[in-house]
Amino acid sequence: MLARCFRRVLVRFSTVRSRRCHRGLCSAAPAEGSEPVRTLLQLCVDRHYIFPGQTNAELCRGGFGCVYGPLGVELRRNLLEQWWYSVTGSRARVFGINTLSSSPERAGVGPRIIESKHLQRLWDEGDQSREQLLQELQRCWSVRTNLLQGALEQFVPSLQLVSRKLPFGLAETGSCFRPPDGSGCSAEVTQTSLVWFCSPRTSSQWLDHWARQRLKWWRKFALMPSEFSSSEVPQEELEGAESRVVKISYNFPWGLESLETLSCRGDTELLHTHKGVHSKLQFRDGRKSVPHVVSVSGNVDRGLMAFLSNSLQQLKREDGRKKLQQRRVLKLHPTLAPIKVALDISKGATMELRQVCEGLLQEFLEAKISTWPGFLETIPSSVEQLSAKYDEMGVLFMVVIGENTLESGLLQVRSRDTTIRETVHISEIRSFLSRYVSAASSC
Known part of the structure; x- marks a missing residue:
């Protein structure tokens, strides 16, 4: 019952957010521009990859979760399946995990969810002070903004699984919530995550390894592989625990957009998650050290849009009457084709x-x-x-x-x-x- 309640709230939250963004109350994907963009989005609607509607198309173009049509659902499933196989099947010790998208322990980490009827009742009563209302809201569950924290929380039991030997990785896919363009409205995104635990002296080499592997994977399914590229983020643009960051991007008709972010994150977040207890985190290599974290985080919704954009061809041909006609074909890779x-x-x-x-x-x-x-x-x-x-x-x-x-x-x-x-x-x-x-x- 509780789970259904939260699901309803999330759906309503997403619906309200979409309507508010559509009215210009929060930022969203930029309006449709060039002819190739309009052609791509219209084809996606006409051929049942995404559901009709301007707001839905803007969400899809912006790399957020949208309402997919039957073919879009199947393409998304194929993409997730191939990602999972490429990560868990590429090395011996990569294990799948599953964490909750919302949790009372995650208070303060992401957006909060509350039953809309309960919030309306609190608002209508009007006999609570501002502080009391804030306390009530703080008891709500919070939804995650990324998948990294779940992997960090599961590190200790996973370390025992591998007899405290490194390296190993934890893989997960799922929904996250984040504000578009820094606004206060949250949108749903389907993310992929590989969190790789390794010794401090090898973390940079592992980042290079996974960057090569991931770029190769994206290009494997591309009609025009050169549209996918990787680049290192300058040191002055790094944030938080990051010491190195590599981004894999796609050159959309509207500009370059990031598909996956790979980062060396050191041991700070791991120590913070486990209250700094070194003894639980140390691995077997003759030294008393804590593993470093290499994070690989991807956006499935934007990746799906990248492959649709990359595979669309508009070809000209002559019909039986020698008239020039334009032929549009979606040359998706056979493995991904719905x-x-x-x-x-x-x-x-x-x-x-x-x-x-x-x-x-x-x-x-x-x-x-x-x-x-x-x-x-x-x-x-x-x-x-x-x-x-x-x-x-x-x-x-x-x-x-x-x-x-x-x-x-x-x-x-x-x-x-x-x-x-x-x-x-x-x-x-x-x-x-x-x-x-x-x-x-x-x-």
């Missing part, structure tokens, strides 16, 4: 053709190939119209079942990236698609 294949029926649809499509759909789902059941559409479309639609959705292959399929078993397969149409026997299409997806994932 939909791998679309199933459709050519002219002359019959009950038998629909049954063939339903059988193929079941086969693809069993092979874990995400499939769009285009054959269920009630509005007829030409093959050219379907091709344009699926290109904008980022679908890898369009499979068209025709009347000849019932006689010969042959069907047409069109590739998003080459636009070439091949003839494949129905008995081979599942293995053909599985091989392609598997090869793309292993690259």
Whole structure:
């Protein structure tokens, strides 16, 4: 009951924040500017990556959590899955953790949440002093602004897990709340976090290692890898416990934005979290020293937008009448693409053709190939119209079942990236698609 209450409050808090920002009461993402920006955001709405609405589009562009459409949800899931695999599978001793997004112990660390009806009652009563109202608010739970603190809190039991030997890391993904552009309104962000514990003398080398690994990972899924870059933050711009910071950024149409921040943070925050008790924090290397922390923090929402921006191509081609037409295609990496294949029926649809499509759909789902059941559409479309639609959705292959399929078993397969149409026997299409997806994932 309590959890549901907090969830309702967070949803209301986010809704109120969005409305207030939309009215200009707090800062938000800058207004839409150039034509490429408008084209990208409109495509995301039209093809169900994000929910319609100006405020929602501004949140998405600003790198904050927004209301995603079905394809956006799937793209986000694929992105998180690949991040998790790249971090936990890249080294032997990286362990996943899970911490609460809100906690009474986190008072003073982040924004507070309170049941809106309770706050309204306190306001309406009006018989409490300012100090009493503040005391009431201070009893509220606070939501986290980053994932670092949770990893620091779990360091001691994790150190015991690895027999007090370094290095090792703790990985986590989850929602955080932070004010956009330093305003008092908080917005939700999905973050990734790797907190790497190592000896003091190796922390700088580990920062360089993870910076190379992370940049390589971002570029692996990019259509234009050069748009992703890394840079070291000047010493005079460092804050708090940071001794070195490297940022991985993407060059959006509206400017350079940070996707991941890697920092050497020393042992100050670890000691503060555990009240300075050195004996609990010391590791086994013949010396009585406390580990140093290397933090890798990423913004999934901005990363998702980076890959959408990076993969959008606007190509020109001639149609059958020699007229120049513009073709928009979302060339997402095959591993990230929300939909791998679309199933459709050519002219002359019959009950038998629909049954063939339903059988193929079941086969693809069993092979874990995400499939769009285009054959269920009630509005007829030409093959050219379907091709344009699926290109904008980022679908890898369009499979068209025709009347000849019932006689010969042959069907047409069109590739998003080459636009070439091949003839494949129905008995081979599942293995053909599985091989392609598997090869793309292993690259």
